Amino acid sequence: MEKKLRSAFDSWKSGSGSAATVAASGTPARPGVYYVAKDDVTQSNIAVVHPATLLRKDPDYYAAAVLNEILSGGFSGRLMSHIRSEAGLAYGVGGGIGAGWDHPMLFAVQMSTKSPTTIQSIGMVKKEINDLQTTPFTADELQHAKDTILNAFVFTMDSKAKVLNQRVSLEFYGYPADYWQKYQHGIEAVTAADVERVAKKYIHPDQLALLVVGNEKDFDKPLTTIGNVTPIDVTIPEAGASARPAAAATTTTATTGDASAIVKKLRDFVGGKALLDKVQATKTVRSLSTKTPAGDMDVEMEQTIQYPDSVYQVVKTPMGEITSVITPTAAFANTPMGMQDLPASARAESKFDLLTVLKSPEKYTFATTGSEKVGDVNATIVTATRDGASTKWYVDPATGRLLRSVRNTPRGEVVADYADWKPFGGLNFPTSFTLTANGEKQASATIKTVEVNPTIDPKIFEKPASK
Numbered sequence: 477m478e479k480k481l482r483s484a485f486d487s488w489k490s491g492s493g494s495a496a497t498v499a500a501s502g503t504p505a506r507p508g509v510y511y512v513a514k515d516d517v518t519q520s521n522i523a524v525v526h527p528a529t530l531l532r533k534d535p536d537y538y539a540a541a542v543l544n545e546i547l548s549g550g551f552s553g554r555l556m557s558h559i560r561s562e563a564g565l566a567y568g569v570g571g572g573i574g575a576g577w578d579h580p581m582l583f584a585v586q587m588s589t590k591s592p593t594t595i596q597s598i599g600m601v602k603k604e605i606n607d608l609q610t611t612p613f614t615a616d617e618l619q620h621a622k623d624t625i626l627n628a629f630v631f632t633m634d635s636k637a638k639v640l641n642q643r644v645s646l647e648f649y650g651y652p653a654d655y656w657q658k659y660q661h662g663i664e665a666v667t668a669a670d671v672e673r674v675a676k677k678y679i680h681p682d683q684l685a686l687l688v689v690g691n692e693k694d695f696d697k698p699l700t701t702i703g704n705v706t707p708i709d710v711t712i713p714e715a716g717a718s719a720r721p722a723a724a725a726t727t728t729t730a731t732t733g734d735a736s737a738i739v740k741k742l743r744d745f746v747g748g749k750a751l752l753d754k755v756q757a758t759k760t761v762r763s764l765s766t767k768t769p770a771g772d773m774d775v776e777m778e779q780t781i782q783y784p785d786s787v788y789q790v791v792k793t794p795m796g797e798i799t800s801v802i803t804p805t806a807a808f809a810n811t812p813m814g815m816q817d818l819p820a821s822a823r824a825e826s827k828f829d830l831l832t833v834l835k836s837p838e839k840y841t842f843a844t845t846g847s848e849k850v851g852d853v854n855a856t857i858v859t860a861t862r863d864g865a866s867t868k869w870y871v872d873p874a875t876g877r878l879l880r881s882v883r884n885t886p887r888g889e890v891v892a893d894y895a896d897w898k899p900f901g902g903l904n905f906p907t908s909f910t911l912t913a914n915g916e917k918q919a920s921a922t923i924k925t926v927e928v929n930p931t932i933d934p935k936i937f938e939k940p941a942s943k
Contacts, residue, residue, distance in 0.1 A: 505685040509703040512689040512710050520594040520690030524601055525584040526683040530575040533651060537575055538662035539670035540678065544572030545621035546613060546671065547604070548585075552620060554604055555585065565589050565597045573678050577649040583679055591694035598686065598702060605684070608675040613668045625663050632656075712884075735842035735858050741876030742858075742869070743834045745897075746904050755834050758903065759783055762930045767791070767921040777921070780932055783835055787826050788936045802826050803937050810940065828867040828883060831903075833860055850879040850893075878906070889914055901928025 507526070530540055548555050548570040555569045566587045574581030585605065589597040633639050633656070646655055687708075692699060699705045747755045762780040776792040787802040796812035807818035826832070833840055840862045847856050848870060855870035870880035881892045890913050894906035910920040 507683050507685055509699055509705045510685060510687045510708050511692070511699055511705050512687070512708045513692065514689055515691050515693075517591075517689075517691055518694070519588050519590050520597075520688055520695070521586070521588050522594070522598060522601065522689075523584060523586045523687045524571075524598075524605065524684045525582045525687070526680055526685060527580060528574050528583045528678055529580050530573055530678055531580065532575050532577050534575070535662075536674050536677070538659070539666045539674040540573045540575060541625060541663065542618065542621045542666045543608070543671045543674055545624055546617050547608065548572050549621060549624055552624075554607070555587075555601075558604060559587065559597065559600050563596075563600060565593050565600065569601070573674075577645065577651070591691055592696050594688065594690060594695045595697040595699070595701065598688070602681070602684075605679065606681050608679055609681070613671050615668065618666070618668050618671065622663055622666060626660065629660060629663075734856075735844045738844065738856050738858050738871050738873060738876070739834075739837060739842050739860075741873070742871050742878060743837075743876075745876030745878075746830065746834060747902075755831065755903070757929075758831060758835070759929055760932055761831065762927045762932070763905070763923050764925050765921045765923040767919055780930075780936065781829060781831070782932065782937070784832055785826060786937050787829075801937055801939065806939055808939055815940070825883065827862055827865070828860065828881075830878065830881075853879060855879050890918075900926035903928055 505525075530536060545553070547553055550556060551561065553570070555571065559569050560566050566589050569585070569587035571583075571585030573583050585601055587597060587601065633642060642656060643653075645651075646653060652658075686702075688699060743755060760780060760782045762778070765777050765779075766774050767777045768774050778790045780788040782788075785802075785804050787800075789800045791798045791800075798809060798811045800809040800818065801807070802818070809816055809818055840860045842861075843859050845857045845859045845868070847854055849855070850870050853872050856873045858869045858871055859866050860869065866884075868882040869878055870882075871878055877897060878894055880894065883890050890911065892909050892911055894909045896907040897904045898907050899905075905923065905926050907923045908921065909923075911918045
C-alpha cells in the first residue's frame, strides 16, 4: 500500500506546513436577551453563550475537559442531575467550554423546556453557571469525571480507522504525534484547584448572551423580567427578494403585470376553450390515482376537493385505509392506529391547489421571479402569495402549461413535477406527477380518472365522533 501511495503522490510538491491558529472572526453578540418568536410551538429552546479562547493544545484543556464532564457528563452531571432529575424541567440539557484544534469556540449551555417553565429554566441554567465559580468541586465529582473520561478513552482508538483518523488530525493541525498519550496523563493529573481555576478563567456569567426561541404568550413570566429583549427576525425571504438594493422592489412591481399575463395564460390552458367560466363553474373535483411511494409498493388514492377550501383523501395501503380531511375548521386523519389531528400547516397548503388559486386570483398577489430550465423548456417562475405564505409555479410561457410547483412546508422544500396533461370534464389536468422533498424523491403518481362536479356526500368532511 505504501508503495502504491508513493507512486501516486510522489510527484506532488510539499506544502508549506500546517496552518497557523485561526483567529476569531465576526462580532460576538453583546450580552443580553435575544428572542425569536415562534407562535406554533409548545416548548422553548434556550441557549446561553459567550466566546471562549481555549484551544486543544493549551495546558488548561485537560482541566476544562474535566470541568465539562462535571457540568454536563450525562445523568451524573450537574445540569442533568439538577435541571432534569430533580426539577423535571427538561428532557436534555448540556454544555461546556468549547475548544477547537486551531480556532476558539464558545462556552455554551443549551436546553429545551415546555413553554410555561421557560423563565424558571433560564433561572436554573444561570444558577448552575454561577455555581461553577462559587460552589466547590467535590472529590467525588472530580474522581467520577476523570474516571469517566479515562474509561471511555480506549474507545477513541479501538479500530485501525480511528487510529488513522487521529493521526491525520494531528498531522493536519500540527500537533505532536504523542498528543493522545499526553492527554491521558494530563487528565490523570487534574486537581480540584485546576478545575476551579479554569472555571474562573474561561467562564464569565456577566458576559452571557441568552437566546430564546419560543412562544412568549405561554411563558411563565415575560422575558422582560430578566432584561431588555432584542427581537431576532429569522424570516427566510423568497428567492431573489433579499440581499439586493432598494431598487429591487421596483423590479418586483414592474413584473407584476407580466405575472398576471402568465397566470391568465395558465388559466386558459387549464380551462380550455371555456376559459374562466369553466373554471369558476367547477365546485368539486374527484380523482382516482395510483401512487408509488419511494421504495414501496403501489397504493390506490382517491381525492375529492370541494372548493374553495375542503379536501377529502383516502389512501388504501396494505395495512389499511388512511383517510385525511382538511376543512376551514379542522384537519385530521383517520388511520389504522386511530384518529389524530393534522398540523395547522396542512390547511395552509390547501390554499395553493391550482384551481383554488385560479378560481379566486384576487386573493393572491403574483410576481415573476426569474426563469429556469425545466426539461427542455425555459420556464417562467411565478410566485403566488397569500396570508404570508407562497408557492412558486414554473410555467411554459408559450403554452401556459404548468411544469412544476415548489412549496416551503414544515417538511422542507416540496417539489411537484407535472406531465401528461389531459382533458376531463372540459378542464385539463396532469395525469402523472412526481414529488421530491429536500432533494429526495418521495413518490410518483398516475391519475386514472378525474370527475368534475360529481355528486358527493357532504358528510365525508365531518370528523367522526370519538368512540
